[in-house]
Amino acid sequence: MKVLSKGLIVVALFFGVWMLLSQIDFVKHFRVEEAKSGTEKSLGDIIWNEIEDTETIIFDDSIVNTLDSLLLPICKENGIERDSLKVHIIDKDEVNAFAMPDNHLVVYTGLIKACKNEQALLGVLGHEIAHIEGNHVMKKLSKEIGLSVLLSITTGSNGAVLSEILKTLSSSAYDRSLETEADMQSVKYLLNANIDPRPFADFLYELSLDNELHKYTYWVSTHPESEARAKTILNYLKGKKIESKPILTKEAWEEFKKKVEDVEL
Secondary structure: OHHHHHHHHHHHHHHHHHHHHHOOOHHHHHHHHHHHHHHHHHHHHHHHHHHHHHOOEOOOHHHHHHHHHHHHHHHHHOOOOHHHOEEEEEOOOOOOEEEEHHHEEEEEHHHHHHOOOHHHHHHHHHHHHHHHHOOHHHHHHHHHOOHHHHHHHHHOOOHHHHHHHHHHHHHOOOOHHHHHHHHHHHHHHHHHOOOOOHHHHHHHHHHHOOOHHHHHOHHHHOOOOHHHHHHHHHHHHOOOOOOOOOOOOHHHHHHHHHHHHOOOO
């Protein structure tokens, strides 16, 4: 009887699970996910087209290829497909970089010129890549703009909403938890690629100070508590063995910055 009872229980459980699963519309679920993916790609294209029409983009092979050579080790050592990132360099004095839907990453020349070394630059870019990899971009836009509004953008032109989206992406911070997550993920990216993260912390601290550069420092001023963030990074690194292997020579780094400063468009 015990064996029979156990058998009946197993059969009952099987049919119970089967009935539960049969109530789930998997086709609808996957179509929703497909729609979200399509919306993100459309948004990325629309926003980038707007930037192309309003900003000055750098296509100089020497500059683009050097930035790519800096990003390659981070991607390679952290399982990130380099070709999945759409990196753009914009000629603008603002010390800024930001992620957009569909893996777009915008880097301003002001950020490159403000960084004393490649490690600081890669810390910032690693932070933005972490936002991309963590799907933080669409979470932020869905929360602050609204998914229905985002969907409406992909089906028709709305300049006012598009401007608001651009402003949200380029000049406002993510939730504190997502900012912390991106900071720490960037540090891990750097460590995995044998890049010293301490200059990233130094960069955060220096740009938090009130100096002449501060008026151009959008990346830090829109990411609150930058001094505290720097301390968090340094505390995390205490006791860790840091192996640092430069990607560019000091001369090559300075040449890269000079080309960015002297770029002719």
